[in-house]
Each structure stands twice: as structure tokens, then as C-alpha cells.
Amino acid sequence: MDTMQGLKRTDYCGTFTAADDGRQAVVCGWVQRVRDKGMLVFIDLRDRTGVMQLAFDDKTAADLRAKAQTVRAEFVLMAKGTVRRRESVNRDIPTGEVELYVDDLRILARAQTPPFEITDQTNVKEELRLRYRYLDLRRSEMQHALLMRHKIVKAAHDYYDENGFIEIETPALIKSTPEGARDYLVPSRVHPGAFYALPQSPQQYKQMLMLSGFDRYMQIARCFRDEDLRADRQPEFTQIDLEMSFVDEDDVMTVNEGFMKRVFHEVLGVEIETPFLRMPYDEAMRRFGSDKPDVRFGMELTDLSDLLSDCAFKVFRGALDAGGSVRAINAKGAADHLSRKEIDKLADFVRTYRAGGLAFTRLTHDAESSSYEKFLTDTEKDAIRARMGAEKGDVILIVADGKNQTVFDSLGALRVELGSRLGLIKPGVFKFLWVTQFPLFEYSEEEDRYVAKHHPFTHPAFEDIDRVESDPGVCRARAYDMVLNGCEVGGGSIRINTPELQERMFRALGFSTEEARARFGYLIDAFKFGAPPHGGMAYGLDRLVMLMLEKDSIRDVIAFPKVQNASELMTQCPAEVDEKALRELSLAVVKE
Numbered sequence: 001m002d003t004m005q006g007l008k009r010t011d012y013c014g015t016f017t018a019a020d021d022g023r024q025a026v027v028c029g030w031v032q033r034v035r036d037k038g039m040l041v042f043i044d045l046r047d048r049t050g051v052m053q054l055a056f057d058d059k060t061a062a063d064l065r066a067k068a069q070t071v072r073a074e075f076v077l078m079a080k081g082t083v084r085r086r087e088s089v090n091r092d093i094p095t096g097e098v099e100l101y102v103d104d105l106r107i108l109a110r111a112q113t114p115p116f117e118i119t120d121q122t123n124v125k126e127e128l129r130l131r132y133r134y135l136d137l138r139r140s141e142m143q144h145a146l147l148m149r150h151k152i153v154k155a156a157h158d159y160y161d162e163n164g165f166i167e168i169e170t171p172a173l174i175k176s177t178p179e180g181a182r183d184y185l186v187p188s189r190v191h192p193g194a195f196y197a198l199p200q201s202p203q204q205y206k207q208m209l210m211l212s213g214f215d216r217y218m219q220i221a222r223c224f225r226d227e228d229l230r231a232d233r234q235p236e237f238t239q240i241d242l243e244m245s246f247v248d249e250d251d252v253m254t255v256n257e258g259f260m261k262r263v264f265h266e267v268l269g270v271e272i273e274t275p276f277l278r279m280p281y282d283e284a285m286r287r288f289g290s291d292k293p294d295v296r297f298g299m300e301l302t303d304l305s306d307l308l309s310d311c312a313f314k315v316f317r318g319a320l321d322a323g324g325s326v327r328a329i330n331a332k333g334a335a336d337h338l339s340r341k342e343i344d345k346l347a348d349f350v351r352t353y354r355a356g357g358l359a360f361t362r363l364t365h366d367a368e369s370s371s372y373e374k375f376l377t378d379t380e381k382d383a384i385r386a387r388m389g390a391e392k393g394d395v396i397l398i399v400a401d402g403k404n405q406t407v408f409d410s411l412g413a414l415r416v417e418l419g420s421r422l423g424l425i426k427p428g429v430f431k432f433l434w435v436t437q438f439p440l441f442e443y444s445e446e447e448d449r450y451v452a453k454h455h456p457f458t459h460p461a462f463e464d465i466d467r468v469e470s471d472p473g474v475c476r477a478r479a480y481d482m483v484l485n486g487c488e489v490g491g492g493s494i495r496i497n498t499p500e501l502q503e504r505m506f507r508a509l510g511f512s513t514e515e516a517r518a519r520f521g522y523l524i525d526a527f528k529f530g531a532p533p534h535g536g537m538a539y540g541l542d543r544l545v546m547l548m549l550e551k552d553s554i555r556d557v558i559a560f561p562k563v564q565n566a567s568e569l570m571t572q573c574p575a576e577v578d579e580k581a582l583r584e585l586s587l588a589v590v591k592e
Contacts, residue, residue: 002106007078014050018097020083025100027052028108030138031075032118034068041068042099045077048143053086053099054079060102067105074111074118074135080104126555130569133560145557148267149545153220155263156240163255165218165242170205172198172222177519182226184235192586198224201538203455204523206243207495210534211526215245220541226566232487232543232554235566240490240544243536249480249494252535253278253434256482256490260432268548270430276482277433284435289327289412291438294486296431297424299415301327301408304398307383313375315359315400322402329415330388331395334422335364338395349417350399353410359398363390372398416486425485427550433483440464440475441508449510454479456505457523458493459535465501469508482537484547492537499527 010026029047041056054077056065071077081102090096115132116124120141129136136142157167176183176197183197202221209217221241229235244252257274264270277295284293287300305325308316316326331338338346340362347358361370361384373381388396399411419425440460441450450472452458460468464475479493496502502524506516517524545557555561562568582588 001110002078002108004078004106004108007080007104007106009078012049013045013047013052014095016052016083016095016098016100018085020098021085023083024080025083026078026080027054027100028078029076030111030118031071031073031077033073034071036069039065041065043068043071043077043079045079046138046140048147050095050140051093052095053090054081054105055084055099055101057101064102064105067107068102071107072111072113074114074138075107076109076111078106078108127563127569130555130561130563133570137559142556145545145549145551146559148549149541149557151267152263152541152545152548153240155266156218156220156259159259159262160216160218160242163216163258165216166214167218167220168209168214169219170199170202170209170221174199174205177204184224184226187585187587189585200225201239202241203457204520206241206536207457207523207531207534208526210243210245210495211529211531215532216242217244217536218242221538229562229564229566232546234542234554234558235562238541240539240541241536242538243534245532245534247494247533247535249436249478249535252492252494252537253480256537257432260482264430264548272430272432279433279435280437281435281439281476282437285408285412289408289410289415290486291435292481292483292486292488293412293433293435294416294419294425294431295433296426296429296485297419299329299331299419299424301329301411301415302388303327304384304387307380307387308376311376311380313372315356315372319400319402319407323404324400324402325404325407326398326400327407327411328384328388328396328398329411329418330390331397331418331422332391333393334395334418335362335393337422338362340369343395343397346397346414346417350410350414353413354403354406355399355401355410358414359400361385361390361396363392363394363396365392429485430547431485435481435483436479437461438477438479438481439473440468440477440479441472443473450508452505452509453477454491454493456509456520457495457502459496459501460505468501468504472508478535480537482539484544487543487547488540489544489547490537490539492535494533494535497527497531497533499524502527 007026009028013027013029027045029045032044032046032051035042039058043054044051045054056068079100079102081100083098084101086097086099114135116122116128118135118138120139173186173196176195181200186196188194188196201223202219206217219241221239223239224236226235257276261272261274264272281291284291289301303325304327305320308326311317319326343360350358359372361373390396399407401407439453442453444451454477459478461476461478467475477493481488481491496505542554542558546554549557551557560568
């Protein structure tokens with residue numbers, strides 16, 4: 001095997017242009033492919049910047065050409081030579097006008113045949129790619145995602161530094177304060193039976209920093225939540241985290257709109273319009289059935305409840321009598337795309353969101369069909385069509401349920417599904433908005449109590465402070481989420497900054513004085529020493545990269561992601577540990 005001795009890399013493979021003609025260069029990388037034509041040998045050498053063709057011909061020393069003929073895909077090479085113009089230009093790659101005519105070739109490492117081809121066109125199961133992630137990461141598509149992630153982090157450091165933020169690290173081993181997602185617990189060796197938690201966010205520490213006088217904080221923070229995975233969620237993730245003192249909602253939103261404008265310009269060359277649209281939570285749910293609405297297309301929800309108050313149709317009347325609603329969307333011009341069979345599939349789709357079914361009227365140009373109109377009076381039928389603006393070619397889709405949340409969830413998800421199926425969502429379009437005035441609490445049937453919609457440190461709307469304990473269900477929060485193309489990309493709130501209001505919040509959440517002090521006594525005590533009004537937010541960095549690249553899965557923008565069951569296929573973790581390690585931690589595993 002050769003060594004690098006005597007040679008140093010001078011250039012990356014993807015940086016050469018016609019202006020380099022005649023220049024000496026040394027490149028390193030992995031072999032993409034070899035074309036052996038006898039007296040002519042061509043090797044495509046790849047690194048993270050691109051591909052450069054290495055050339056050997058009849059004037060090349062015979063032993064050097066013979067050595068080139070032994071090279072195979074994914075061998076690691078170093079090559080020295082002269083840059084020259086290619087006889088056959090390759091317009092498909094940036095370096096396609098030139099090649100490196102080699103006079104010194106070093107084989108630094110040989111490679112077995114990889115389990116899949118290292119190209120962006122590779123078509124293998126994701127499980128195999130993740131098992132050999134180090135090979136998958138050689139593909140330019142994956143490297144582009146990680147390089148974009150790097151650029152976003154750099155832009156964050158630069159932008160927030162220019163705006164007076166100080167980067168401060170907060171602990172990774174903290175006290176467990178279960179209120180929200182489950183904590184990952186870490187046993188303490190020196191405190192047998194006691195546990196640290198990995199942080200779900202730096203929330204309490206960054207609030208403490210506001211008390212400490214660091215009025216603008218930021219951090220690229222690693223966070224951990226022991227919760228079920230989704231396409232846009234991982235058990236460990238990275239936040240761009242920040243907090244500000246002496247601010248209100250407008251201040252936090254304005255500085256973060258500036259960051260988004262900066263990062264999209266620098267990383268994608270896209271100009272984002274500011275200020276962003278702001279939409280109260282109630283309006284978002286009413287119009288889009290979602291607290292993270294995708295506003296790139298219409299097809300908004302329409303409430304039909306008042307038209308059906310005396311309806312005899314049991315499905316609609318039963319939903320209204322139970323305190324729910326009847327709402328619909330109009331898939332304009334979709335009658336030819338949505339056959340009865342397709343509509344039945346959409347009914348199955350909404351059932352996954354707990355809807356009982358999907359009522360429809362399909363107005364093709366040749367005929368009409370409906371699953372519910374025969375149960376209505378002509379007046380009710382005509383009123384629905386008029387309110388929906390129904391015309392020939394349209395399909396009206398209706399969900400009715402005794403719980404409004406079920407109607408919103410199912411119809412809102414159906415709207416997005418149809419937007420995708422019908423081609424209403426155009427690539428390369430980025431639509432931002434703020435969703436504001438969230439409920440402060442939501443009722444948990446599982447715990448039979450109110451829980452915090454965001455977290456228990458969120459400040460109530462000024463008008464609702466007096467109702468925090470007496471009527472928590474109507475209280476609104478000084479909270480805000482930044483939404484991009486139907487995904488929450490970041491969120492935050494103005495925080496409580498007095499011990500009295502924080503204690504009232506804990507009581508509303510069902511904590512006794514003793515429980516609140518056991519969990520959060522240090523925070524309550526800290527507020528007694530003068531806490532400034534403060535607020536902040538955090539972005540999901542992984543999700544932001546995913547959205548900017550318009551990927552379907554967050555796993556495609558993380559170097560070593562977990563899969564659905566929270567395991568990592570490459571290293572096969574989590575894994576059992578030996579008994580000695582458990583004894584040192586005063587732990588025992590009880591096998592069922």
C-alpha cells in the first residue's frame with residue numbers, strides 16, 4: 001500500500017475550471033468509477049466538492065498505467081499531475097472541461113465492493129443505507145445536506161452575534177422535571193438510586209441566565225426527548241436556542257424574522273418577505289384545521305354547522321347535538337381526479353385521525369353523486385353548495401364529529417393530503433407565518449387535569465391572568481410558533497417573571513405547593529431576586545434543514561439518525577451492558 005509521503009493535497013476535486021489549464025495539482029479522494037480502454041484509462045475521483053477525471057494514456061509510463069488499471073470503485077487515491085483541457089467535454093459536471101493528466105498515483109487504501117452503488121441515483125432500501133451510513137454519507141446528496149446544515153449554523157452564530165447575543169453552554173446533565181415528553185434518565189454512580197435527566201431543552205437554564213444579567217443568550221443546543229418518532233422528529237436533536245430580556249412578542253418575532261431572511265439569502269439565495277403574516281390560533285384552526293397551516297394553497301375549511309341545525313341526517317345532527325361541528329373543504333376541479341374508489345381511500349385516511357367517515361358530493365361534468373344529499377332537504381343541499389362555491393368539476397368533502405378537535409385534525413390533514421395529490425403545492429415556494437395566542441392549557445384525559453400547552457413557564461395573556469386558576473380552559477398564552485410550509489420550524493413565548501404568578505400557574509396545573517417546590521423550588525426562589533421580563537424561542541435545526549432542502553424525512557439531513565424504534569442501525573444501539581457496569585450504578589435489569 002502506498003503512503004502520502006512527499007505529496008500534499010493542493011486542490012479539491014470539484015474546484016477546477018478551464019482557467020487551471022497547465023497547472024500542477026495534487027488531489028485526493030475516492031474512486032467513483034474506472035473506464036479502462038487499454039491504452040487509455042480514466043478514473044473519476046470524488047471528494048466532498050465534486051468529481052475530477054484522472055487521465056492516463058499511451059504516453060503514460062507503462063507501470064503507472066498498469067497501476068491505474070488495478071483501481072476499483074471506492075479505492076482511496078492521491079494523484080499528482082497537470083491540469084489539461086479534455087478532448088470530450090462533460091457538461092454534466094462543473095469540472096467537465098478539464099482533467100488531471102497523472103504522473104504520480106498513490107493507492108492509499110483498497111476497498112471491497114460496497115453493498116450499494118455510491119451515487120445519488122442509488123435505489124436501495126433506507127435500512128441498508130443506514131446500516132452502512134458511512135458509505136451513504138459519501139454521496140453528494142447527503143454531503144450537500146450536511147454542508148447546508150453547517151452554513152445555517154454559521155449564519156446563526158454570525159447573525160445573533162451581530163445582534164448582541166452571547167453564546168453560553170448549559171448543562172447536559174440536569175434535574176428531571178417531567179412535564180411534557182418523557183425524559184431520558186442517566187443513573188448517577190456516586191449518588192446511588194439518583195438520576196440525572198438529559199435536557200429536553202435548555203429552558204430553565206436560559207431563564208436563569210436572564211436573571212443573571214445576560215440579556216441576550218443563544219446556543220446551538222443538543223436536546224433529548226423520549227417520545228415516538230415521526231418523519232420530522234428524532235429522540236435527539238439540535239436547537240438554535242435563544243432568550244432575550246426586556247422584550248415583548250414583537251421584539252422576539254422581529255429579530256427572528258431577520259434571521260430567517262438572512263439564512264435563506266445566504267444559504268439558498270432566496271429572498272424572504274418580512275414581516276411575516278400573523279394568525280391567531282383560533283383563526284388557524286378555523287380556516288385550516290391546523291395550528292401549523294400550510295398557506296401555499298387555498299382549499300380552506302368551511303363551517304356548515306349553522307346550515308344544518310335542524311338537519312334530519314343522523315350523522316350531521318348527532319355531531320351537532322354532541323357539541324361538535326360539521327365542516328367541509330371543496331377540492332376545486334378535482335372530480336376527474338377523485339373517483340369514488342379514491343374517495344373511499346380518503347375516508348380511510350381521515351379515520352386514522354379518529355373521524356367516523358367522510359361524506360362527499362362529486363360534481364362531474366356528466367353526472368352528480370353524493371353520499372349524504374338524499375338525506376337533506378333541497379334547501380339544505382342548495383345552501384351547502386352555495387356556501388362551498390360548488391361548481392361542475394368540484395368535490396365537496398365533509399367531516400362531522402362530536403369533538404371539534406377531531407373535525408379539525410382529520411379535515412386539516414385531508415386538506416394537506418389533497419394539496420399534495422392534486423399538485424397544488426409548488427416546489428421552491430417558502431411561505432412563513434406566525435401562529436399566535438395559543439391556548440395556555442389543554443385538558444389531558446389521560447391525566448384528568450389541565451397540562452401546559454407549551455410549558456409551565458409561559459406567561460398568560462394579560463387579559464386572562466385573573467382566570468388562570470378559576471377558568472384555565474379559556475386562558476390564552478403569550479406564545480408564538482414560526483410556521484414554514486405547514487411545519488412548525490420554531491416556537492417560543494414570553495415567560496413568567498414573578499414568583500407569585502409562577503406559583504399560580506403551578507396550582508392551575510394541579511401541583512400542590514410541596515410538589516411545585518420539590519420540582520421547581522430553585523426557579524421560584526430565583527424569581528424572588530428580581531427577574532426581568534423576558535422571552536425567547538428555539539428552532540429545530542434539523543427540521544429547518546429538511547424544509548429548506550424540501551426533503552420528506554428528517555433522517556436525510558442528520559449524519560447518524562435513529563430509526564422508528566429509536567435505534568441506530570449502524571452501531572446497533574441501544575445495547576445491553578455487562579453486569580459490572582450495572583452494579584457500579586446500583587442498577588439491576590429485571591427481565592420479564
